[in-house]
Amino acid sequence: MIESFIWMFEEFKKAMPGGKPKMIITDQHAAMTRAISIAFSTIFHRLCIWHVTSKFSVKLPHSTYKEYWCEFQKTIWDTDNKDEFDAKWNIVVTKAGLIDHPWLRSMFDLRESWVPAYARQFFAARMSSIQRAEGNHGFFKQYISRRNSLIDFIIRFERALSHQRQKELVADHIDAFEVAQCILPMPMNKQMATLYTRTLFQKFEEELIQSTTCFLELKTEDASKVVFNVSERKNWETRVAEVVSVKDYDHASCSCKRFEFVGIICKHILALFRRDQIEYMLDKYILKRWKKTAKSGLVSDANGNEIKDYADPGLLIKRSTMSRLASDVVEDALMSEEGYELLSETLKSFQVKLKLLKDGPSNNEVGGSSSQTQYMKDPKRVRCKGRSKRVTGAKKKAMKRGIRHCRECGHIGQ
Structure with a gap:
């Protein structure tokens, strides 16, 4: 199985x-x-x-887990540096009487691979698990199943991908x-609000609003740098960060x-x-991946060749380029009345030329008259399915009306 994973990672590269x-995030698959470790020897591997x-609820005794799980959670998620995590972890483990617990000890030895405080120097777009x-998997399961044949799988997969790209x-x-919309003026x-996408702007504005509750205190200053202690009161607890x-x-x-970790x-x-x-x-604090124009550039491979999206080639790039060009032209035109x-x-x-391109050739170009409007009418209804009605002859029609004819001469009788 190791050889199969190595082949897959090599093809992925x-x-x-x-x-x-x-960086790569996986579960604890041996x-x-x-x-x-063989295919990606230089990247950071996170669990x-x-x-x-x-696994805490499974590995720990039930009563101990129920009593100390909240403290374990705060230790894992609410620590910003390695020393703080190590100190709080030892306190919780000692209080719970789990110093010699083999599984907790193994997880503490692997803390550099899964604890957020040990991975904040690596950019991960806020991801700590394989939830994406x-x-x-949950999205594609709506379209495909293990009972599909290869052809069915390809058709259903392309349908799901088209739906995702449309969204x-x-x-x-x-x-x-x-x-x-900006809350703070x-x-x-x-x-x-102009640069970020709506989702990222909301996250940025949350940080901006919370910054109003932070208090700065000068710690040290010299000719090259200034260090501040930034304190924040949260959940009846004062937390201090160093800027x-x-x-x-x-x-x-x-x-x-x-x-460094989230990108905001x-x-x-x-x-x-x-x-x-x-x-x-400043521009260095605004990552391109969060901007509205993140897809406006070209993506190139290792040889410098442009990689195109075959599902919808160049649509977003053209739209972004034309939008920026139109905006610049409008701004320049408004500088003077001329x-x-x-x-x-x-x-x-x-606008007139584009309408002609959209509508196609006019009636004058095909020999018709542009002053006369031609209307498209519905076609005659034709019974094309089922048994047709039998055609009634003139003789039968006359008999239905009560008119009698002479059998010899054919004249109307009395």
Whole structure:
């Protein structure tokens, strides 16, 4: 089985246009773990935190699990650095009388592979488990099953993929043409509402609102950097993060490592920005993957060749390019009255030409008259199925009316 996983990972690396990934999340599969150490020897291998935490109820005694599970949860999720996690873990294990528990000891030895505090320096878009893969499995199970033949599987899979891409196009359209509403009237908030997608803007605005409850205290300062302690009161507990501001490079970092792990600036750094009255976010704090124009660029393989989406090639790129071009042209035209009139006349001319392209050739081009309107009528109804009615002759029709004819001469009788 290890050889099969190695072959799969090697093929996966060939299919990835940007090279091998920097991190991979799996469950505790022994053969897969061994194959990853061979095929991806330099990447960070994480264990799915859901698979680890779900075993606490099975491995621990029932009464102990029921009493101390909440403390284990807070230790795992609410610690920002390694030392804090180690200290709180030892406290909980000692209180629960589980110092010599073999499974807990093995999980503590593997803590660098599954505890969030040990993985915050690696970007993971906030993922700590394989829930995204499980979600895809649940989605495709609506369309396919193990009873499908190979042809049925391909047809159903393509149908599911088309449905997923259609929903993605709708979401991209909303992000491109609908601006999220800003709650706080700040330039930085409006800037993010313009750049970020709606979902990411909501997450950013949550951090921005929470930054108003943070309090800064100067810790140390020298010629190169300034260090602040940022305190926050949450659930009747005061938590303190350390923010370092480098003067020469105009750079700020936080001990919570949220920007490095999630890709969104944290509330502690935002509190520092509010203190310094910084109105606009620097470009280095805005990742391209969260922008509305994330798909506007070209994707290239290892040889520099463009990779196209065969399901809908170039649609999003063309739409994004035309939108930016139109926006720039409108802004330039509004600078003067002559530019406004010139753009208006040009757009009207383009509109007429585009309508001709859409409608096709007119009646004049095919020899008809453009002044006469021709209407398409419904075709005559024809009975094409079932038994037709028998045709009644003239003789029978006359008999039904009560008219009698002479059998010899055929004349109407009295």
